[in-house]
Amino acid sequence: MTRLLVGPFNRVEGDLEVTLDIDDGRVTSARVNAPMYRGFEQILQGKNPHDALVYVPRICGICSVSQSVACARALASLGGIQPPPNGQHVTNVMLATENLADHLTHFYLFFMPDFTRPVYARQPWHAEALRRFAPQTGEQTRSAIAARQRWFTLLGTLAGKWPHTQSIEAGGSTRPVEAAERIRLLAKVREFRSFLERELFAAPLELITGLDSEQALWDWHAQDPWRGDFRLFLSMVQSAGLASLGPGPGRYLSYGAYPQPGGGFEFGSGVWLASTGSLMPLDVSGIREDATHAWLSDVAGPRHPVEGITLPDIDKPDAYTWNKAPRLAGQVIETGAIARQLAAAHPLELDAVRRHGGTVYTRVLARVLELARVVPMMENWLRQLQPNAPYCVPSPAFTEGVGVGLSEAARGSLGHWVVASRGRIANYQIVAPTTWNFSPRDKAGTPGALEQALEGALVQPGEATPVSVQHIVRSFDPCMVCTVH
Amino acid sequence: MTNPAFNVLWLQSGGCGGCSMSLLCADTTDFHGHLRDAGIHLLWHPSLSLESGHELIGLLEQIVSGQVRLDALCIEGSLLRGPHGSGRFHVLAGTGIPMIHWVRQLAAQARHVVAVGSCAAWGGVTAGGSNPTDACGLQYEDDRPGGLLGSEFRSASGLPVINIAGCPTHPGWVIDSLMALASETLGDADLDTLGRPRFYADQLVHHGCTRNEYYEYKASAEKPSDLGCMMEHRGCKGTQVHADCNTRLWNGEGSCTRGGYACIACTEPGFQEPGHPFHETPKFAGIPIGLPTDMPKAWFVALASLSKSATPRRVKLNAVADHLVVAPLARKTRLK
Numbered sequence: 037m038t039r040l041l042v043g044p045f046n047r048v049e050g051d052l053e054v055t056l057d058i059d060d061g062r063v064t065s066a067r068v069n070a071p072m073y074r075g076f077e078q079i080l081q082g083k084n085p086h087d088a089l090v091y092v093p094r095i096c097g098i099c100s101v102s103q104s105v106a107c108a109r110a111l112a113s114l115g116g117i118q119p120p121p122n123g124q125h126v127t128n129v130m131l132a133t134e135n136l137a138d139h140l141t142h143f144y145l146f147f148m149p150d151f152t153r154p155v156y157a158r159q160p161w162h163a164e165a166l167r168r169f170a171p172q173t174g175e176q177t178r179s180a181i182a183a184r185q186r187w188f189t190l191l192g193t194l195a196g197k198w199p200h201t202q203s204i205e206a207g208g209s210t211r212p213v214e215a216a217e218r219i220r221l222l223a224k225v226r227e228f229r230s231f232l233e234r235e236l237f238a239a240p241l242e243l244i245t246g247l248d249s250e251q252a253l254w255d256w257h258a259q260d261p262w263r264g265d266f267r268l269f270l271s272m273v274q275s276a277g278l279a280s281l282g283p284g285p286g287r288y289l290s291y292g293a294y295p296q297p298g299g300g301f302e303f304g305s306g307v308w309l310a311s312t313g314s315l316m317p318l319d320v321s322g323i324r325e326d327a328t329h330a331w332l333s334d335v336a337g338p339r340h341p342v343e344g345i346t347l348p349d350i351d352k353p354d355a356y357t358w359n360k361a362p363r364l365a366g367q368v369i370e371t372g373a374i375a376r377q378l379a380a381a382h383p384l385e386l387d388a389v390r391r392h393g394g395t396v397y398t399r400v401l402a403r404v405l406e407l408a409r410v411v412p413m414m415e416n417w418l419r420q421l422q423p424n425a426p427y428c429v430p431s432p433a434f435t436e437g438v439g440v441g442l443s444e445a446a447r448g449s450l451g452h453w454v455v456a457s458r459g460r461i462a463n464y465q466i467v468a469p470t471t472w473n474f475s476p477r478d479k480a481g482t483p484g485a486l487e488q489a490l491e492g493a494l495v496q497p498g499e500a501t502p503v504s505v506q507h508i509v510r511s512f513d514p515c516m517v518c519t520v521h
Numbered sequence: 522m523t524n525p526a527f528n529v530l531w532l533q534s535g536g537c538g539g540c541s542m543s544l545l546c547a548d549t550t551d552f553h554g555h556l557r558d559a560g561i562h563l564l565w566h567p568s569l570s571l572e573s574g575h576e577l578i579g580l581l582e583q584i585v586s587g588q589v590r591l592d593a594l595c596i597e598g599s600l601l602r603g604p605h606g607s608g609r610f611h612v613l614a615g616t617g618i619p620m621i622h623w624v625r626q627l628a629a630q631a632r633h634v635v636a637v638g639s640c641a642a643w644g645g646v647t648a649g650g651s652n653p654t655d656a657c658g659l660q661y662e663d664d665r666p667g668g669l670l671g672s673e674f675r676s677a678s679g680l681p682v683i684n685i686a687g688c689p690t691h692p693g694w695v696i697d698s699l700m701a702l703a704s705e706t707l708g709d710a711d712l713d714t715l716g717r718p719r720f721y722a723d724q725l726v727h728h729g730c731t732r733n734e735y736y737e738y739k740a741s742a743e744k745p746s747d748l749g750c751m752m753e754h755r756g757c758k759g760t761q762v763h764a765d766c767n768t769r770l771w772n773g774e775g776s777c778t779r780g781g782y783a784c785i786a787c788t789e790p791g792f793q794e795p796g797h798p799f800h801e802t803p804k805f806a807g808i809p810i811g812l813p814t815d816m817p818k819a820w821f822v823a824l825a826s827l828s829k830s831a832t833p834r835r836v837k838l839n840a841v842a843d844h845l846v847v848a849p850l851a852r853k854t855r856l857k
């Protein structure tokens with residue numbers, strides 16, 4: 037057996053280190069380390085609860101709106117208020133803008149560049165991959181950055197700035213939208229739609245969302261296998277074996293995405309189980325964070341976030357990361373676009389996961405599918421804004437009680453739990469998507485989702501940073517700064 | 522012969538990555554072309570480079586040993602000195618070495634050292650609360666000179682650390698600073714007393730704020746989403762804060778005040794602990810404590826009461842509404 041220390045992984049937010057045990061060219065065991073701690077949960081202690089809306093977006097500059105939304109929901113639940121319909125729609129538009137930008141950035145900047153590596157020099161698509169996705173020079177990489185920049189002008193209008201807006205309030209949004217502005221915003225969404233339809237899909241979004249099985253997907257792919265960046269990716273899936281690479285734990289969590297004024301979500305909530313192929317109802321009271329293998333205090337064992345403790349304990353034996361190990365009903369969970377699309381029962385994603393499980397291929401597929409599915413929803417929410425109706429209700433003084441804020445960031449389920457006492461934050465705990473996916477072992481020694489997914493990965497002779505490991509790690513689209521908040 | 526490229530290395534430590542994400546929103550149709558045309562070469566950037574793992578570590582070693590020239594070391598995120606000065610709160614992955622040691626060694630080789638964002642400049646939000654990680658900036662700890670590199674530090678160019686403060690920092694501030702450095706047009710006199718580039722720090726957020734008419738009449742917003750000036754009740758510090766946010770807009774057309782919330786002074790040292798709730802204005806005897814930078818208090822009080830008595834009805838009513846309830850009058854006669 038040999039041991040390989042791999043890191044830093046870049047193109048993710050913050051850094052990450054993985055220790056691999058390798059036998060016979062395969063990973064036999066992996067330990068995932070998030071090697072940084074900042075201490076937001078400590079920083080928030082004793083603050084005025086409303087001030088959390090200033091601090092929490094700074095947990096993460098890549099999904100800052102997601103953090104704001106989870107916080108605003110936690111405060112709304114603490115204060116017993118409900119944003120008006122305009123506030124809900126506009127918050128959904130802001131969150132969707134960020135989530136889709138993350139999917140786009142992930143695909144073009146974080147994930148695809150690995151296919152330009154010399155290990156793939158013999159592949160028929162390698163020259164094309166270089167032309168499209170080489171960092172800094174790739175044509176598609178560059179036009180994706182430009183499309184992203186234009187896309188974020190939506191948040192210039194709606195959020196004042198991105199990242200780290202303060203327009204998201206417990207009671208809605210501080211930025212009312214006038215009728216003429218709504219037209220301009222719709223035009224910007226259309227501009228992004230046309231980028232996707234021209235470059236990523238080379239097809240109308242509705243054609244993509246209408247693909248209802250793997251058969252339909254691959255038939256469409258076969259028509260012109262390199263046309264559009266998504267179909268080129270599908271060609272790589274076939275030759276790089278991505279459909280069986282990096283299997284997840286088979287349990288997928290979604291808190292539900294984009295709540296609607298009448299109740300319910302655009303993408304429903306639940307836990308999808310591969311073993312039965314069905315969706316179970318969500319019960320967040322079953323969440324426990326286990327800090328056995330984290331450099332964090334684990335007095336009194338695994339805890340629900342309402343009673344959670346986040347305190348450094350740097351010399352703890354057997355600890356190897358700053359990340360805790362969240363478990364739902366004691367079990368390892370994967371979260372992300374894949375979980376959302378399973379919970380939302382998209383037929384293509386269901387079919388693909390039933391055949392291949394959660395793998396590099398089905399994770400990326402779900403994200404790409406969301407790009408196609410969410411843009412039309414955004415057009416719809418914008419159309420529903422009522423120019424003269426309120427966007428925000430004032431917040432009460434948040435003095436006593438417990439609040440829970442659940443949301444879906446691009447990378448998956450994000451939860452904030454706040455406890456207020458005498459007008460101050462007595463406890464604030466954050467469980468981010470990457471906390472779930474990049475979890476270390478728990479007390480029973482059970483590895484986290486990525487740790488399991490890395491087992492069995494191929495290590496080719498001489499590889500110091502195995503390319504299969506790169507694909508698997510990036511397929512989860514980690515956000516380490518969220519993890520280590 | 523063309524000049525050799527201006528080599529930039531960008532590393533992240535105790536921050537959120539938001540300054541990098543903001544950078545990618547720079548106002549250009551071709552981000553990489555824009556940098557390349559300015560002679561800027563990214564040796565490595567966390568979000569934009571292919572190299573990872575051993576490839577990056579090899580590059581860092583070559584810079585430390587002087588084999589690769591480093592023109593600008595850009596650090597994003599605060600420097601985590603804890604626990605007990607060990608730096609173990611951030612160990613650079615794959616190396617076993619705390620980030621603060623890497624930064625000290627790389628800074629010693631760099632022609633310029635650039636703090637990207639308020640974390641790297643002053644410590645920022647990471648240094649908030651009890652500052653559990655003993656976070657600081659490269660050359661400041663809040664407004665106290667020192668930080669990781671010490672108040673005496675000068676990079677090879679002779680300049681102190683250049684503090685492109687902001688949380689996040691504006692992409693235009695970063696790109697303009699790097700372009701000025703690459704063309705050797707940024708000197709001591711172009712930095713303010715806190716090491717911030719004066720091209721943006723000589724402005725106030727208040728300049729160009731769309732709420733200035735409300736400000737003049739002290740017609741004030743009372744709740745979030747109201748249109749009035751946010752200085753009197755909602756914590757806006759725009760009249761005191763150094764940045765051009767309302768003239769060089771964010772993401773095409775935004776700014777904090779245009780987004781309907783207060784400027785919280787994110788370019789200023791110590792902004793993370795204002796000593797009052799962010800969205801409430803601290804007052805003494807009903808008068809805001811933080812008055813415009815260059816205005817004597819008595820004048821402010823006198824002017825405010827005078828202007829309040831003269832507030833047009835339109836301004837008074839719109840200030841406390843979330844959309845225009847009274848439009849400016851359309852007169853039939855020609856304007857004079």
Ligand code: SF4
Pocket residue numbers: 726727728730731732733736749750751752757758759760778784
């Ligand atoms: S809202 Fe702030 S920046 Fe705008 S006018 Fe009022 S004080 Fe000035």
Ligand code: SF4
Pocket residue numbers: 197687688726762763764766776777778783784785786787788
């Ligand atoms: S308006 Fe103030 S808080 Fe907002 S970005 Fe500018 S300096 Fe920072």
